[in-house]
Amino acid sequence: xxxxxxxxxxxxxxxxxxxxxxxxxxxxxxxxxxxxxxxxxxxxxxxxxxxxxxxxxxxxxxxxxxxxxxxxxxxxxxxxxxxxxxxxxxxxxxxxxxxxxxxxxxxxxxxxxxxxxxxxxxxxxxxxxxxxxxxxxxxxxxxxxxxxxxxxxxxxxxxxxxxxxxxxxxxxxxxxxxxxxxxxxxxxxxxxxxxxxxxxxxxxxxxxxxxxxxxxxxxxxxxxxxxxxxxxxxxxxxxxxxxxxxxxxxxxxxxxxxxxxxxxxxxxxxxxxxxxxxxxxxxxxxxxxxxxxxxxxxxxxxxxxxxxxxxxxxxxxxxxxxxxxxxxxxxxxxxxxxxxxxxxxxxxxxxxxxxxxxxxxxxxxxxxxxxxxxxxxxxxxxxxxxxxxxxxxxxxxxxxxxxxxxxxxxxxxxxxxxxxxxxxxxxxxxxxxxxxxxxxxxxxxxxxxxxxxxxxxxxxxxxxxxxxxxxxxxxxxxxxxxxxxxxxxxxxxxxxxxxxxxxxxxxxxxxxx
Numbered sequence: 001x002x003x004x005x006x007x008x009x010x011x012x013x014x015x016x017x018x019x020x021x022x023x024x025x026x027x028x029x030x031x032x033x034x035x036x037x038x039x040x041x042x043x044x045x046x047x048x049x050x051x052x053x054x055x056x057x058x059x060x061x062x063x064x065x066x067x068x069x070x071x072x073x074x075x076x077x078x079x080x081x082x083x084x085x086x087x088x089x090x091x092x093x094x095x096x097x098x099x100x101x102x103x104x105x106x107x108x109x110x111x112x113x114x115x116x117x118x119x120x121x122x123x124x125x126x127x128x129x130x131x132x133x134x135x136x137x138x139x140x141x142x143x144x145x146x147x148x149x150x151x152x153x154x155x156x157x158x159x160x161x162x163x164x165x166x167x168x169x170x171x172x173x174x175x176x177x178x179x180x181x182x183x184x185x186x187x188x189x190x191x192x193x194x195x196x197x198x199x200x201x202x203x204x205x206x207x208x209x210x211x212x213x214x215x216x217x218x219x220x221x222x223x224x225x226x227x228x229x230x231x232x233x234x235x236x237x238x239x240x241x242x243x244x245x246x247x248x249x250x251x252x253x254x255x256x257x258x259x260x261x262x263x264x265x266x267x268x269x270x271x272x273x274x275x276x277x278x279x280x281x282x283x284x285x286x287x288x289x290x291x292x293x294x295x296x297x298x299x300x301x302x303x304x305x306x307x308x309x310x311x312x313x314x315x316x317x318x319x320x321x322x323x324x325x326x327x328x329x330x331x332x333x334x335x336x337x338x339x340x341x342x343x344x345x346x347x348x349x350x351x352x353x354x355x356x357x358x359x360x361x362x363x364x365x366x367x368x369x370x371x372x373x374x375x376x377x378x379x380x381x382x383x384x385x386x387x388x389x390x391x392x393x394x395x396x397x398x399x400x401x402x403x404x405x406x407x408x409x410x411x412x413x414x415x416x417x418x419x420x421x422x423x424x425x426x427x428x429x430x431x432x433x434x435x436x437x438x439x440x441x442x443x444x445x446x447x448x449x450x451x452x453x454x455x456x457x458x459x460x461x462x463x464x465x466x467x468x469x470x471x472x473x474x475x476x477x478x479x480x481x482x483x484x485x486x487x488x489x490x491x492x493x494x495x496x497x498x499x500x501x502x503x504x505x506x507x508x509x510x511x512x513x
Contacts, residue, residue: 022052029061038068056082060092067099072168075099083115090120094129104169106137136165140172147175152182170203177209184284186216207233208240218285220251250279250286257293266297273297288317292324299331302394307331325356333375334394339383346379377455385458387439390432395453399444406440 020028029044045062052058063078079096082089093116100109113130117123143158156179163172173196180189190213196206211226224247231240257272273294277287295310311328314321329352335345350372357368388395391405411417413433418426438458442448448461 022048022055022058025051026058026061029065033061033065033068036068038065041065042069054085056085056089056092059085060089060095063092063095063099067095067102070102072099072102076103088119090116090123090126093119094126097129097133101133101166102168104166106133106140106166106169109133110137132165136162140166140169143175147178147182150182152179155179156183170200173200174203174205174209177213181209181212181216186213186285189213190217208243212243215247216283216285218289220247223247246279250276253279254286254290257290261293261297266301270294270297284317288314288321288324291317292321292327295324295327295331299327299334302334302396304331304334304394308335320359322356322359325352325359329353329356329371329375330396333378334396336389336394343379343382346375346382350375350379374454381455385435387442387452387458390435390439391443393443397443402440402443406436409436 025044025048029041029048032038032040032044042062042065045058045065048055048058049062059078059082063075063082066072066075066078076096076099079092079099082092083096086092093112097109097112097116100106100112110130110133113126113133116126117130120126139158139162143155143162146152146155146158155175159172159175159179162169163176166172173192177189177192177196180186180192190210193206193210193213196203197210200206207226207230211223211230214220214223214226224244227240227244227247231237231244234240253272253276257269257276260266260272261269273290277290277294281287291310291314295307295314298304298307298310308328308331311324311331314324315328318324329349332345332349332352336342337345353368353372353375357365357372360368388397391397391402391409393401393405397405410433413429413436415426415430415433418429421429442452442458442461451461452458
């Protein structure tokens, strides 16, 4: 009996469904639409249309549901049918225009708005939407023009506005990728290509620009791999063939420079990297590294002004380039000149160390503090006795260079050479000869040279405590260092070898006063 009752209930439900009017089906579609069951809504509206194909509202409602599932083509078809049934139905024109915009068809969307205004001239909302669409089309044309002229900031400003009104135009996303690359925002551009690969992997130029992003991010093997894939999809594209040839040649020439540098052939490395720099001025990260590498080669050849110039170019291309700041600081410290010029160079080195300290990791902070204190000492010493200048050598001179310079100066100033000279000239030569000997003695003694370079005055170099209290006290340590030492000492006096700041044994401790 129970089974019989269930069958009767099912029959009643089927009868109710069969008895639903087209408007009932439309209402069911509306309920499903409100609960975001868009495909269910499409099914209900389709049933209403099948029962009554002459009611425009059924088509416009279904068009709205189609748009929610991104079926814009079907939405346009339904709106066109609604307009055919009722040419005065403003809603159908507006919905059709929006579906056309979503497809990227701005010109037909503007035509749909125009047709609506012909039927309903007083519709202010439609007039506003039409005007906004026309302005967006104009901005899109301007964005394309700016991109062609490599005005990337202006391109980006225009395209951000355009995208809000014309989201469906496919090449808007590619314009965004190109302008991001032009602005040096390569990671953002690459992330956008990743998103586009998921939604529209067949978008024209997508693989090529994804390859370009990798190229600008200095991931050459992956860049070439992506470009090869783009060439397989478009084998007749001359731009792709030209680019891959250029990239391969660039990578080979860079590696040739690297190999020459490692082999100690510095001038050859400079030549290879110089040729590399002429290939693609637009690749800022790659060229920044080339400039920094060439600057390192120049510094090893003691061509410090050229090293400074190259590091400056690298920093201009990449303001966060840590290695370039350090390299430039070292070369600035080696530059010679008049006292005021030397002071300017040293102040520049100090600023570079400050920036490098800001960019580098915590573990290297103490090294920077030491370097900065040394530079500050060098600034104070400008105009005073300078052993390097007395010998005529750079601050990074080798022992052989110092010996050679001393020999040359000694031959020129030796007292035996002064026989027959005026007394005043003899006295001046004797004083210079004495300074020459003093400079030679200090700079050929590794320990004394290290103390001298760290800021110890020449007259204090033989003092056993020299260097332990300069630079602000306690071996150049700053207040934070001292406090850490003090706290450590308070926690473990018993195992400090008898010295409050020593380690393990007694030697190497710090001395107050």
